[in-house]
Amino acid sequence: MKLICLDDDPRMEPALRRFARQLGHEVQFHTASATFKAQIKRQAPDLVLLDLSLGQESGIDIIAWLAEAQVQVPIVLLSGQGDDLLDTARRIATASGILVLGAVSKGQLVRDLPPLLAERSGSAQPRLIRPAAAPHLTSDELDRYIREGRIEPYFQPIVSAADRQLRGAEVLARLRLPSGQILGAPAFIPLAEAAGLILPLTAALFTRIITLASQLEPLHLEFLAVNLSAATLEQQPTIALVRSLIEGLAGRCHVRVELTETARIADSQPVRELAAQVSLLGASLAVDDFGTGYSSIRALTELPFDTLKVDLSFVAEMFDSAKAMKMLIAIIALGHGLGLKVVAEGVETEAQRRVLIEHGADLLQGYLFGRPMNILEFVQTQGAARGAADQAA
Ligand code: C2E
Numbered sequence: 001m002k003l004i005c006l007d008d009d010p011r012m013e014p015a016l017r018r019f020a021r022q023l024g025h026e027v028q029f030h031t032a033s034a035t036f037k038a039q040i041k042r043q044a045p046d047l048v049l050l051d052l053s054l055g056q057e058s059g060i061d062i063i064a065w066l067a068e069a070q071v072q073v074p075i076v077l078l079s080g081q082g083d084d085l086l087d088t089a090r091r092i093a094t095a096s097g098i099l100v101l102g103a104v105s106k107g108q109l110v111r112d113l114p115p116l117l118a119e120r121s122g123s124a125q126p127r128l129i130r131p132a133a134a135p136h137l138t139s140d141e142l143d144r145y146i147r148e149g150r151i152e153p154y155f156q157p158i159v160s161a162a163d164r165q166l167r168g169a170e171v172l173a174r175l176r177l178p179s180g181q182i183l184g185a186p187a188f189i190p191l192a193e194a195a196g197l198i199l200p201l202t203a204a205l206f207t208r209i210i211t212l213a214s215q216l217e218p219l220h221l222e223f224l225a226v227n228l229s230a231a232t233l234e235q236q237p238t239i240a241l242v243r244s245l246i247e248g249l250a251g252r253c254h255v256r257v258e259l260t261e262t263a264r265i266a267d268s269q270p271v272r273e274l275a276a277q278v279s280l281l282g283a284s285l286a287v288d289d290f291g292t293g294y295s296s297i298r299a300l301t302e303l304p305f306d307t308l309k310v311d312l313s314f315v316a317e318m319f320d321s322a323k324a325m326k327m328l329i330a331i332i333a334l335g336h337g338l339g340l341k342v343v344a345e346g347v348e349t350e351a352q353r354r355v356l357i358e359h360g361a362d363l364l365q366g367y368l369f370g371r372p373m374n375i376l377e378f379v380q381t382q383g384a385a386r387g388a389a390d391q392a393a
């Protein structure tokens, strides 16, 4: 494999050459960006090692140049100025479409760089997997589909962090097209919100949940979590919808209402009233996607939340970004400090689960425990898991 390194500090060269030799890689070392660029244009390497502070031009300029020149080469970022800067640079590069294999603090070069180079030589070129394009949907079609009963609840397990036992589920809306194709929420929820169809959609979804509720009984769920769009919170019928869901579940399990975009709604009187009513009806209230720009700490102090869902980006990034990890730990502590249950979503790996348990997350949700499933699959897989656990006990 051919590596090209750009670093204005020539003391880097011997260390880099040593690592590369051990792994059988070839290295070109540049201290000036002009020769570096010329070389890249002549022949693209397999990997670029890029220092962020370069004297004249900075590593950020080089990232912009690589993106502009559409050089399709993965990079490893280096910096002597700490993890925070590396983290921001990694985000800049990724957002410009550059594949960043890692970010290495020069203080940890000996520990962190060789594994990155070794990993690279063994692995195939990463492929970009494009999701199948969602068919374009008009608001008239969506309106018709809602009335035809094509909105389906999918159920994603939520387990207790300590023992992986099933505790509840989040209901995620899906749209079953006449062709049989199932559309994910991002393909129609924003349209429903924009076209004023989110209330009828939510009503259709809740009705369907109530119809299916008896099938969930063997699972002994503690709660079902549903999402309410910010757009519906100030509308009068919403509270009646929540009440109908609570009554429709008839004590089979609790209802948890997840609110997102709390930054926009925190100081709205109708939203306060809704939140208070929901709590009085005995439902629990969760702040969703906490930690994104759409959620607010203000809302936590003003509304009667009992549950905090950490935004899944913190879980996804915990091992790539020291800051994301620190923030995740701080958010869990903040939630507990306020007496809230903390749910971490987007948990995909055992390693993530271990960190979350260590820092005291109460409930976990993510592909590690199950994807959102239709009712049949949900009852089958989770019932089987429960049976196995009961037998083991
Ligand atoms: P959300 O409420 O934050 O839901 C979590 C999303 O993360 C879901 O996407 C879920 O499928 C996905 N997810 C779960 N586990 C993992 C994981 O391990 N890794 C990754 N990468 N993703 C995971 P989905 O179902 O596409 O829903 C997207 C958003 O659409 C939801 O975000 C929610 O804001 C909205 N939505 C879904 N159903 C409804 C609904 O019935 N009403 C309203 N108002 N919004 C809904």
Ligand code: CA
Pocket: 170, 227, 258, 288
């Ligand atoms: Ca949610």
Ligand code: CA
Pocket: 288, 289, 309, 311, 312, 345
């Ligand atoms: Ca969320």
